[in-house]
Amino acid sequence: MGILLTIIVLVIVIVFVALTVKIVPQQRAGVVERLGKFNRLLTPGLNILIPLIDHVRTYHDLRVQQANVPPQTVITKDNVQVQIDTIIFYQVVAPEQATYGISDYVYGVRNISTATMRQIIGKLELDETLSGREKISSEIRIALDEATEKWGVRIERVEVIDIQPPADIQESMDKQMKAERSKRAIVLEAEAAKQDMILRAEGDKQGKILKAEGEKEARIRQAEGMRQAQELEALGQAKAIHAIAEAEKNRIELLRAAGLDENVLAYRSLETLGEISKGAANKIFIPAKAIETLGSIGAIGEIFKAKHSDG
Numbered sequence: 001m002g003i004l005l006t007i008i009v010l011v012i013v014i015v016f017v018a019l020t021v022k023i024v025p026q027q028r029a030g031v032v033e034r035l036g037k038f039n040r041l042l043t044p045g046l047n048i049l050i051p052l053i054d055h056v057r058t059y060h061d062l063r064v065q066q067a068n069v070p071p072q073t074v075i076t077k078d079n080v081q082v083q084i085d086t087i088i089f090y091q092v093v094a095p096e097q098a099t100y101g102i103s104d105y106v107y108g109v110r111n112i113s114t115a116t117m118r119q120i121i122g123k124l125e126l127d128e129t130l131s132g133r134e135k136i137s138s139e140i141r142i143a144l145d146e147a148t149e150k151w152g153v154r155i156e157r158v159e160v161i162d163i164q165p166p167a168d169i170q171e172s173m174d175k176q177m178k179a180e181r182s183k184r185a186i187v188l189e190a191e192a193a194k195q196d197m198i199l200r201a202e203g204d205k206q207g208k209i210l211k212a213e214g215e216k217e218a219r220i221r222q223a224e225g226m227r228q229a230q231e232l233e234a235l236g237q238a239k240a241i242h243a244i245a246e247a248e249k250n251r252i253e254l255l256r257a258a259g260l261d262e263n264v265l266a267y268r269s270l271e272t273l274g275e276i277s278k279g280a281a282n283k284i285f286i287p288a289k290a291i292e293t294l295g296s297i298g299a300i301g302e303i304f305k306a307k308h309s310d311g
Contacts, residue, residue: 019051024059029095031057041095060095064156067106069113071162074121076129082121083164084136088113088144094152101151108151109144113158116143126165133160 023046024030030042033055042056049056069086076082088109092098102108120139121129129136141158148155164170 016051020049022047022049022056027062028059029062029092030059031095031099033057038096038100058099060092060098062092062095064089064091065106066090067109069110072114072117074118076121076124076126078125080126080169081166082126082129083162084117084121084160085162085164086113086117086140087159087161089156089158090148091154091156092152093154097150097152105148105151105153109148109153109155112144112147113140116140126169130163130165133163136160 022030022042024042024044026044028044030047032039032042032049034050034053036055038057039054042059067088067090069088071083071085073081073083090109092105098105117136117140120136124132124136137158137160141155144155144158
C-alpha cells in the first residue's frame with residue numbers, strides 16, 4: 001500500500017511539474033491563456049505556468065517560413081490563359097495577433113496572393129506578363145503586406161517561379177525565337193564580313209601609307225647625303241685653295257726677304273695664279289695692284305733673267 005501511494009504521489013508531482021514548467025526553444029513563442037483569456041507569451045528558455053489556470057494555446061515558429069501557392073490559371077488582358085507558380089516567404093512577428101487575428105494565416109496569405117495575382121495579370125498582356133515577373137512579385141508583396149499587417153505576419157519576399165503559356169502559344173514563341181536567332185546569326189555574319197573587308201582595306205591603306213613614307217624617307221636621306229657630300233667637297237676645295245694661297249704667301253714673303261722688288265713679286269704671283277687656275281677649282285681672284293703691273297711684265301721678265309744669270 002505504501003508503494004502504491006508513493007507511485008501516485010510521484011505521478012502527481014510529475015504531472016504538476018509538466019503543467020508548471022515549460023521550456024521553449026529558440027525562435028519559438030507560446031501564447032498563454034489564463035482562464036481562456038490571453039495572458040502573455042512564452043519566451044525562449046524556462047517558463048513557469050500556474051497549473052489548471054494557465055494554458056498554452058499554441059506555439060509559433062518565428063523563423064522565416066515559406067508557403068507554396070498552388071499553380072493558378074489566370075487570363076491576361078489579351079485573353080490568353082497562363083499558369084503561374086508562386087512561392088511566398090513570410091515571418092510571424094506578433095504571435096498573439098497571428099493567433100487571434102485570423103484562424104489560419106497561411107491559408108489567408110495564399111488566398112490573397114491568388115486574388116491579387118488575378119487582378120495584376122488581368123491588366124497585362126501576354127508579353128508584359130512574361131517579361132514582368134519582378135513587377136508582378138512586387139505588387140503581390142505590397143497587397144499582402146497591407147492585409148497581413150494586422151495578422152502579425154510580415155511578408156519577406158514573393159517569387160514568381162514559373163509562367164507557362166498555352167502549348168500552341170509556346171510553340172509559336174519557340175518558332176519566333178528560332179527565327180529571331182537565325183536572323184541575328186545572319187546579321188552577325190554579315191557584320192563580321194563587313195568588318196573583315198574594312199580591316200583588310202584599312203590594312204592595305206596603312207601598307208601603302210607606310211610604303212610611301214618609307215620611299216619619302218629614303219629620298220630625303222639620299223638628298224641629304226648628296227647635299228652633305230657637296231658641302232664636304234666644296235669645303236675640301238676651299239681648304240685646298242686656302243692651303244695653296246698660304247703656301248704662295250709664304251713663298252712671296254721669302255722672295256721679298258731675298259730683296260726682290262714688288263714688280264717681280266707681282267710677276268711671280270701671276271705665274272702662281274696661272275698654275276692654280278689649272279686645278280679643279282679654276283675660279284681665281286686677281287688683286288687690283290697686280291693688274292696695274294701687267295703693262296710692264298716684259299720689263300719684269302728681263303730683270304728676273306738678268307738676276308738669274310748673275311746668280
